[in-house]
Amino acid sequence: MESQSYAANCGLFWVANSVVSTIMGTTNRSLHEEAAQRNLDFQRELEDARNIAQDEVEAEKIAFKRRVMKLSRQYRQAESAEMFDQQLKTIELQSFIEKYWPLAPALPNIILNEIEQSKYSNRNLPLNVILLHAPLLPPKVAPMAIKAHSKDFETYKELERKLEISLKTLCDVKLRKDSCINTDFVGGNANMMNIHFLMGGLPTLVISPKYNNEGKMIFNAAVWEAQAIRPLIRPLFSISYEPLIAERDDEYFKQAIEKIETALTVIVGATRDSYMLLTQGKAPMLNSLLDEKKKEIIENDKALKSFVKQEYENIVNALDTKYSPKLLEAYSKEDVESMKSQAHNMSLTF
Amino acid sequence: MPVDPLSLALMAVNVGASVFNNWRNNKQSHKLQEKQQEFARAATERNKQRMWQLMREGQELALEMERETHENRLEDIRNDFDKILHRLAYIEAIKTWPLKVLPIVMKNQSLGSLIATGDENIAMHCILTPSNCIQFNKHILPTIEEKLADFCNLHWSTLSSHPILFYSGAWKTGTTPTGVEISQLKTNLRNLPTLLITPFFKPEGGIVFQINAWGIGVELETEIECADFSYAESYKSGIDYLQEEDIKERTIEEFIPYLQCLVGYIADQYFWTNHNESPLLPTLLAMKVVNTDGMQYLNTASEERYSNLLDVCVEESLAMPFSPEKMLSLLEGSASLWDETTRTDKLEEIFITNAQRRSNNAISSMNEALYCELYSKEDLPFLRKFIELYQYDDYKDDFSNLFEALESIDFDYSILESTDITALETLAGDGDSVAMFRLGEIYECSMGTDFNPDLSDKYYSMAINAMQRLAIVRAKIINRDSIAGDVDFLASIDCVQSSILLSQAFYYGLGVEQSTERAMTELEKWSNSNHPLISYIAAELVIQEYGDQQKELIEELLIRSSNLGYIKAQLKLMELYEDGAILQESPYRVVEYAKKAALQGHPDGLLVLALCYIRGYGVNINKNKGKELLVMAADRGNTDAIEIINQIK
Numbered sequence: 001m002e003s004q005s006y007a008a009n010c011g012l013f014w015v016a017n018s019v020v021s022t023i024m025g026t027t028n029r030s031l032h033e034e035a036a037q038r039n040l041d042f043q044r045e046l047e048d049a050r051n052i053a054q055d056e057v058e059a060e061k062i063a064f065k066r067r068v069m070k071l072s073r074q075y076r077q078a079e080s081a082e083m084f085d086q087q088l089k090t091i092e093l094q095s096f097i098e099k100y101w102p103l104a105p106a107l108p109n110i111i112l113n114e115i116e117q118s119k120y121s122n123r124n125l126p127l128n129v130i131l132l133h134a135p136l137l138p139p140k141v142a143p144m145a146i147k148a149h150s151k152d153f154e155t156y157k158e159l160e161r162k163l164e165i166s167l168k169t170l171c172d173v174k175l176r177k178d179s180c181i182n183t184d185f186v187g188g189n190a191n192m193m194n195i196h197f198l199m200g201g202l203p204t205l206v207i208s209p210k211y212n213n214e215g216k217m218i219f220n221a222a223v224w225e226a227q228a229i230r231p232l233i234r235p236l237f238s239i240s241y242e243p244l245i246a247e248r249d250d251e252y253f254k255q256a257i258e259k260i261e262t263a264l265t266v267i268v269g270a271t272r273d274s275y276m277l278l279t280q281g282k283a284p285m286l287n288s289l290l291d292e293k294k295k296e297i298i299e300n301d302k303a304l305k306s307f308v309k310q311e312y313e314n315i316v317n318a319l320d321t322k323y324s325p326k327l328l329e330a331y332s333k334e335d336v337e338s339m340k341s342q343a344h345n346m347s348l349t350f
Numbered sequence: 351m352p353v354d355p356l357s358l359a360l361m362a363v364n365v366g367a368s369v370f371n372n373w374r375n376n377k378q379s380h381k382l383q384e385k386q387q388e389f390a391r392a393a394t395e396r397n398k399q400r401m402w403q404l405m406r407e408g409q410e411l412a413l414e415m416e417r418e419t420h421e422n423r424l425e426d427i428r429n430d431f432d433k434i435l436h437r438l439a440y441i442e443a444i445k446t447w448p449l450k451v452l453p454i455v456m457k458n459q460s461l462g463s464l465i466a467t468g469d470e471n472i473a474m475h476c477i478l479t480p481s482n483c484i485q486f487n488k489h490i491l492p493t494i495e496e497k498l499a500d501f502c503n504l505h506w507s508t509l510s511s512h513p514i515l516f517y518s519g520a521w522k523t524g525t526t527p528t529g530v531e532i533s534q535l536k537t538n539l540r541n542l543p544t545l546l547i548t549p550f551f552k553p554e555g556g557i558v559f560q561i562n563a564w565g566i567g568v569e570l571e572t573e574i575e576c577a578d579f580s581y582a583e584s585y586k587s588g589i590d591y592l593q594e595e596d597i598k599e600r601t602i603e604e605f606i607p608y609l610q611c612l613v614g615y616i617a618d619q620y621f622w623t624n625h626n627e628s629p630l631l632p633t634l635l636a637m638k639v640v641n642t643d644g645m646q647y648l649n650t651a652s653e654e655r656y657s658n659l660l661d662v663c664v665e666e667s668l669a670m671p672f673s674p675e676k677m678l679s680l681l682e683g684s685a686s687l688w689d690e691t692t693r694t695d696k697l698e699e700i701f702i703t704n705a706q707r708r709s710n711n712a713i714s715s716m717n718e719a720l721y722c723e724l725y726s727k728e729d730l731p732f733l734r735k736f737i738e739l740y741q742y743d744d745y746k747d748d749f750s751n752l753f754e755a756l757e758s759i760d761f762d763y764s765i766l767e768s769t770d771i772t773a774l775e776t777l778a779g780d781g782d783s784v785a786m787f788r789l790g791e792i793y794e795c796s797m798g799t800d801f802n803p804d805l806s807d808k809y810y811s812m813a814i815n816a817m818q819r820l821a822i823v824r825a826k827i828i829n830r831d832s833i834a835g836d837v838d839f840l841a842s843i844d845c846v847q848s849s850i851l852l853s854q855a856f857y858y859g860l861g862v863e864q865s866t867e868r869a870m871t872e873l874e875k876w877s878n879s880n881h882p883l884i885s886y887i888a889a890e891l892v893i894q895e896y897g898d899q900q901k902e903l904i905e906e907l908l909i910r911s912s913n914l915g916y917i918k919a920q921l922k923l924m925e926l927y928e929d930g931a932i933l934q935e936s937p938y939r940v941v942e943y944a945k946k947a948a949l950q951g952h953p954d955g956l957l958v959l960a961l962c963y964i965r966g967y968g969v970n971i972n973k974n975k976g977k978e979l980l981v982m983a984a985d986r987g988n989t990d991a992i993e994i995i996n997q998i999k
Contacts, residue, residue, distance in 0.1 A: 011360030018367030025371040029378045036382045040389050047393060051400065058404060062411055069415060073422050080426065084433050088440050092454040095444045100452055188519025189499050190451040197455040212496065220503075229458060230473065230508035230515070235500045 101198065102191045103130065103179045108198055115201035118226070124280055125226055126174040127272050128204040129167075130195065131160060131264065133180045134211060136257075138243045156180075159261055166265050166289050172282065173272050189233055192222040196231040200224065205271045206231075207264060217241035217256075219263060223271055225279070237303040239263055262297040263304060265289050270311040273346070277315060277339055281331060284312070284346045312347035316340055443538065448531040449477065449520045453538040456515075472625060473513035474543045474566065474617050476502065478609070481549035482526040483587045490601055491549075495519065497606045498613065505634055506614075512621050512630050514613065526550070532562055541565050545616055547609065551587040559612065566620040574612070578647045579604050610640045611648050615655060618683065626676055629683030632656060636686035649687075656684040660696060664703050674704040674732045682739055697740055704732070720748045730756055766845050769798040778809065783818035786810075790821065791847070795882045796915035801950040820847055827854045834861030846876045850883050857891060866895055882916035889919070898932045905933055912946065920947040921954055928958075937968025948979065953988035956980075960991070 097108060118125055133156045160177045167173050195206055206222045216238040222231040239259055246253040269286035276282035286308070290298070298304050319340045331339070444452070456475055478495050480487040499518035506514035521527075527535075527548055535546065543565040550558050550573070557579065563570035576582060581597050589597070614631030621627040634640050635652060642648045663677050677700045685693050698716055705719035706712070713719050725733070730753070737749050765784045768774055769792060777785035790810035793802040813821035823836045833840075833855050840848040840855075853872035856865050873888045889907035892900050908926070911919035924943040926933040941962050947955025956979050962969050963976030977998075983991035 011354075011357045014360050014364040018364040021371055022367050025374060029374060032378060032382065036385065040385070043389065043393070047396070054404075058408070065415060069419060069422075073426075076426065080430070080433075084437070087437055089454060091437070091441050091444050092452050095447075096452055096454065100450065100455075188450075188495070188517070189503070189515065190449065190517045190520035193451050193455050193515070193517070197458075210496075213493070220500075230513070232507060232509050233499075233503045234507065235503060 096194070096197070100194055102132075102182075102194055104181050107176070107179055111199055111202065118201065124172070125203055126172045127275055128199065128202050129173060129175045129268050130179045130204065130206045131156070131163070131175075132191075132206065132208040133182060134209045136211075136243065137247050137253075155257060159257065159264065162261055163264055163268070167268060169288055170272060170285055172276055172280075173268060175268075192231055192233050196222065196224060200228065201226055203275060204231075205268065205275075207267055209260065211241065211243055212238070215240055215242050217260065219267060221267060221271070223275070225275075236267060237263075237307040239301060239303060258293070259297055259301065262290075262294040265294060266298065266304060266308055270308055273343075274311060274315050274318075277343060278318060281335060281339060284342055286346060287349060309347050312343050315343040316347065319343065443534060446534070447538075448522055448527060448534065449517065450522055451517055451520055456539060457542060472543075473508055473515050474545060474620055475539070476514050476516045476545045476613055476617075477520050477547070478516075478518075479521050479527045479546060479548045480524055481551055481587075483549075483551045483585075483589060484524070485588075485590050486549065486551065486601075487524055489598060490605070493602055494605050494609065498609055501606075501610050501639075502613070505639060506617060506630070511625075511627050512617060514617055516613075536562070536564055539565070543620060545613065547612065549605075551585050551589070553587060555583050555586050557582060557585040559609075561612075561616075563616060566616070567623050570616075576608065578645070579608075604645060607640050607642050607645055607648055611635075611642075611652060614640070615652065619659070622676075622680055622683070626679055627683075628679045629656065632684045632687045653687045656680075656687055660684065664699060667703055667707055674700065675735060677704075678732065678735045678739060682735075685739070694740070697736065701736060716745060717748075720745060720752060725752065725756060766847055771799060778812065783813050783821070786813035787818050787821045787847075796917055796950060797882070798915075801915075801917045801952060820851065823851050827851060827858070827860060830858060830860060832861030837862055846879050846881045846884065849873065849876055850881070850887060853887060853891075866891060880914060882911045882914035882919065885911035885914070886916055886919045886922075889922070893932065901932055912943065915950075917947055917950050917952050917955075920950075921952065924955070924958055937962070939968075941968040948982075951986065953983045953986035953991065956983035956986065957988050957991045 097105075101108060133152065136152045136155055157178075160175065164175050164177060167175055192206060192208070195204070203226050204222075204224055208220045208222070210218050210220065212218050217240075218238040219236045220233065221236055222233040224231040241256050241260075242252075246256055266286070269289045273284040273286050277284060298308065319336055447453075449456075476498075478491070478498060480491060495518045499516045502514040502516035506512050506516075508515060527546070532546065535544070544563065545566070546562040548560040548562075550560050552558065556575070556577070558573045558575050561570050561572050561574060579585070580600050584597060585601075611631065614634065618629035618631050622629055631640070632652065635642065635649060640648075660677070660680055663680060667674070667677060678697075681693075681696055681700065688696065701716065702713055702719045705722050705724060709722050709724055711722075713722060733749070733752065733756070765774070765777065765782065766788055768785075768788060771789070771792065774785045774789050774792070778789055786809045790806050790808075790813060791797070792799060793806035793809065795801075810821055810824070814825055819836065819839060823833050823840065826833050826836070833851075837852070837855070840852045849872045853869040854860075855862055856872065857869040858864070862868075869891055870888070873884055873891075876884050885907040889904050889911065892904050892907065896903075904926075905923075908919045908923050912923055920943045923933075924940050924947065927936045927939040927943065929935070941959065944955050944959040944962060948959045949955075960976045960979035960983060961967070963972045963979065965971070980991050980995055984995050
């Protein structure tokens, strides 16, 4: 009886279990279906998000390409404008070399090479000296034009040869012989600027003698340091000279040329001393360039003598550290004092 | 044991139910799998369609862009055509350039000139052109040109502060310039200060100088009649100077000083107006460098012109801010034109006008001007220059007192507003204690630079050592010492820094009666100021007084100060957003302001940011980054960071 009741109970349990399993199974299946649907929806959402992100990336790529295009156009236009500017400058440079360069046509190439080389060299640059050739004797009237006296060419040739010999003792001065190919050259400020334009990269002294129609030969000079923005152009002094007398009186002409030679030596020497003393601390050397004759000429010419004296006094003033404190960045106080005394001694010599 | 049929039946039901459940499960799995496959197939199909679509769109865009590029290229080619025309025109312009010196040389665009700084345009370029009289051009012009070149080279040298580049021998042709040639010069030399002078002989007799000038601040296109010349009436375009030796000599004698004055006056005006340089011509006239013997009218005209220039300048200075030093510089250069009494009168007029310009009351005497109490330390250069030029004993004591009073003020408002660190450091290096204080403030409040407590402390200490009163008061307030003796000083100074200090003094009752209201009033005076301490201190006061009742105002003030770079405001915001008592808790904001403080290298900012990364508070968890920041905070001396690192170890 007991076992029957137990079996019945077990049976009821199975039935209940079956019913519950069936019901739970149905519920679980519907939950699974919902979960599967959610999963699909989520996948769809992810796909949409991926697509949106991809669209944004594509849009950004396109926008970037457009920006690049715009920028490259801007760059192209800027380059084109720069190139155009360069073309205009080229026109001017071509014209400058062909028509405006006042010295020997082969000189620009030499100068530019030297400027280029100086960029890679630590060597101190020498002072370049250029002598312009103003007419010495009255011009001759040729059938078509006024031409300089043929003797002028020879005279300048000889003057430059002698000057070169005088300057040989100086290794920091470079006389650019025969740079001036015209013997009727008028070296106004315009021409000085033209020379500076090309030679601005080298320290240079341009000497321009000129007869002033009033019995005087005036010496003007332009001088500049390497990379100086502008040249310093200034009248120096004048010596008495009369071309008409020189033409007919050989002795007068000879003496005048000697005086001019002395004047040129003094200008080069004093400028060299001033430049080398102030920039490289080198000792003044003008005295070594002057023989007795030249010294005598200076002694007898008031303008020449006062010029030399003034030049060295100017150096002494320029060496005053009170007004040029930057000197002390390059030199010690003792060096400056020694340079000052050297310049002062030179001024006393004359 | 026989099985009970009922049990059998129930077992069968159970087995049946299990089989049914199993069958249903399998069926559902199959269905779901099919659905997933179907979805995947559809997705693949969609993806394929999309790829095609994207590719097509991409191709369309590529075509469109190519089209745009083509259009741009076409436009460029059309522009190039314009340039070709321009280039050809320029070739012709250069071929017919009227000067012996090209624009490229005048503009100094030299190949070797690698240090062009723009200074080259300061020089005034001067050209004397041939006249319409052939005889004059042949026999007189070269001498005049030569003398003018010497005059400019010697006294207006290119290395001086008044550089004139006189282009002697520059005009190519022997004829007077045409209108086209002048336009050509103006076009190609625009912006280059240039003066072109052309003598013009009138057919009916008389001479004028045609003046063309540009790039000197004004564009001049005028004629100057020269009726004072001895032979003014005899000058005619066809005159033969070879036969009139007397006229020739006198012409040279008269033209040279006249042109020297003309060039000098225009140059003076240009250098004075544009570069504030004192005039030079009057000195040259006084030194007889310009020989005006027998030409007194030149001196009179110069005196008149410079007087007019000064009068206009004085008059204009009343209506618009005109540097009084500039007026003095004009007077300094022109002083030699006037006798001592006139010079003194003019100087006094400048002094009185300067005072008048700054005062609302009418000032008519030197005494009134001296005691108008409008001068500050900034006026010292003007006053020093004035007294240097005045050289008159009448007001010597008054000026001495004024100097003494101004020099004793170690205060300069402009310095306390400056954020130019380089300039301030230079001033501080020269011993300016106000600049030292300002630098301390700049490094403390991250004004235009990062927070730097070391530099800030250094400059504040330097200011205290230099007895800078603001710095001393600041130190007293930090130490909560009384500032009773400094209140009048602070109240007398109208600047944001004094109000900040006063506000703190009122709030803490340091030597004054405690008054939050007064403290707020002081700060409100500078509510538009960009000084970060104004908003920060105001926020602190509001927090203390109102707490969370004014949370929006507190947040606004602190954010303002924080945006101005003040690190304490950033740390405060970080703290308030973390705490949540006054401002609503916001982990993201905590991270935002911790980052701001950390970017300036503040150890507290670095520590909080490190902890945020380690705990994932307001930011994705990143323990490595957190540790790095922790080490950085420890390196900067944060004790908590050091302790945490030790614990981790």
